[in-house]
Amino acid sequence: MSDSNATNSQTSDSTRENASESSLEDDVLVKKAKGGDEKAYKKLVDKYERALYFHILKMVKDREQVEDLVQEAFVKAFDNLNTYSTNYAFSTWLYRIATNNTIDYLRKKKLKTLSIDKPKKTRDGEMQMQLPDDSASTDRDIIKKQRKEIVQNAIEKLPEKYRKVIQLRHMEEKSYKEISDILDKPLGTVKAHIFRARELLYKALKDKRGRF
CATH class of the missing domain: 1.10.1740.10 (RNA polymerase sigma factor, region 2, helix turn helix motif)
Structure with missing residues (x-):
């Protein structure tokens, strides 16, 4: 060799x-x-x-x-x-x-991101998408509202340090850096708290997935 x-x-x-x-x-x-x-x-x-x-x-x-x-x-x-x-x-x-x-x-x-208002091109030219006007949309709105309430209730039950980071990240859509500055905590700590908060939320919502 x-x-x-x-x-x-x-x-x-x-x-x-x-x-x-x-x-x-x-x-x-x-x-x-x-x-x-x-x-x-x-x-x-x-x-x-x-x-x-x-x-x-x-x-x-x-x-x-x-x-x-x-x-x-x-x-x-x-x-x-x-x-x-x-x-x-x-x-x-x-x-x-x-x-x-x-x-x-x-x-x-x-x-x-799929637009329902943008005209669609077909062989016969452009056409507007028509959506049926029925009660389905109302049902979806109710389900969406219920889902939001379930998630919000789960967030409210989190320990304060986890609740704060989740609210800033997902409710106020702050960046990790912004959260770090707002809470005056190291970036690594913020990421760790968000990770732990998501883990707790995932477990809390696990049995309610059928309603999502």
């Missing part, structure tokens, strides 16, 4: 060994996280947060929205740790959750 082939073989073996060690480390951290070890949660976030950010950034160009999507991915992953199987790499499972969550976000965004 040539020196070049030997070097490539050693590099490949080293890469596989490092990947295996990383997976074993993840398995240990996941097991601890399932037991409620918050340090294990933090280590998993620290390990994958940056990589996940750039993964989602390929699909969504709004960097601040990407930060939100990264946090949502971790919240969903941690809330569903009991479904994770060590037969698969934790990183693969986490990336799949992040990807699906981002696709859902993009799909909803596309639906919201």
Whole structure:
């Protein structure tokens, strides 16, 4: 075997060994996280947060929205740790959750931005979209109002430090930097509090998903 082939073989073996060690480390951290070890949660976030950010950034160009999507991915992953199987790499499972969550976000965004007033081009020229005038829209308004009330009630029950950051972020649409300045707290602390607040909200609203 040539020196070049030997070097490539050693590099490949080293890469596989490092990947295996990383997976074993993840398995240990996941097991601890399932037991409620918050340090294990933090280590998993620290390990994958940056990589996940750039993964989602390929699909969504709004960097601040990407930060939100990264946090949502971790919240969903941690809330569903009991479904994770060590037969698969934790990183693969986490990336799949992040990807699906981002696709859902993009799909909803596309639906919201689709204009119903803009004329549509057809072979016969332009035509205006006609919407049926029935009670369905009224029902949707009622459901939307109920949904908003459910979410607001859940937010009101959060501990004050979490309630404040969620209200500033989602009700007043402040940036992370603006929230940091308003509350006079480090940016890292603000992000951690928003992450924890979302996690608590996700759990509180879990049993009410049928009404969303």
